[in-house]
Amino acid sequence: MKVKALIAMAVSLGLSAAHAQEMSDEAIKERTKPYGELNVAGAQTAAATTAKARTPEEIFNGACAMCHASGLMGAPRANNAADWQPRLDERGLDGVWQNALNGINAMPPRGTCTDCSDDDIKATIEYMIEGI
Ligand code: HEC
Structure with a gap:
């Protein structure tokens, strides 16, 4: 009886040690994630929102508005001709599209x-x- 109890204790200690190991492996994976996966909470919410939302308006509101509504970090403001016309004159729609896909300066690839x-x-x- 006493031996059984000891075995049970040893087993449960062993299990919790294994569990602790698992946890710290997870924690290490979390900490060593590639930089690109670490994202601001807002961007993650945006990505989650746009996973379902598919109209351009919904994508804009979910992923782009946080910068392109107010001009955060110099982002050209939506429907603001003064912000957009010089870019369109220089690169055309295809040029700005390519930069949006690849990212440019503070503009993240695909706008997150x-x-x-x-x-x-x-x-x-x-x-x-x-x-515009
Ligand atoms: C974190 C802020 C941020 C988010 C989110 C963001 N942008 Fe931008 N975007 C910028 C900034 C800043 C610039 C200006 C970059 C520069 O020219 O230096 C920019 C520029 C652009 C340009 C112009 C590129 C050019 O060649 O002039 C396009 C097009 C664009 N963004 C599209 C988008 C779209 C579409 C989304 C959403 C899917 C989006 N952006 C989300 C910050 C953002």
Whole structure:
């Protein structure tokens, strides 16, 4: 009886040690994630939102508005001709589209909408400039 109790204790200690090991492996994985996966909470929320939302307006509101509504970090403001016209004159729609896909300066690749297709991004840019 006493031996059984000791074995039970040893087993449960062993299990919790294994569990602790698992936890710290997880913690290490979390800490050693590639930099690109560490994202601001807002961007993660945006990506989660746009995973379901597919109209350009929804993509804009979910992923782009946080910068392109107010001009954060120099982002060209949506439907603001003064912000967009020089870029369109210089590179055309295809040029700004390529930069949006690849990222440029403070503009993150795909504007953080990692699951947006190339066409989703183009349609969202058209939505952003349709009023200029
Ligand atoms: C974290 C802020 C941020 C987010 C989010 C963001 N942008 Fe931008 N974007 C910028 C900034 C800053 C620039 C200006 C970059 C520069 O020219 O230096 C920019 C520029 C652009 C340009 C112009 C590129 C050019 O060649 O002039 C396009 C197009 C664009 N963004 C599209 C998008 C779209 C579409 C989304 C959403 C799917 C998005 N952006 C999300 C910050 C952001």
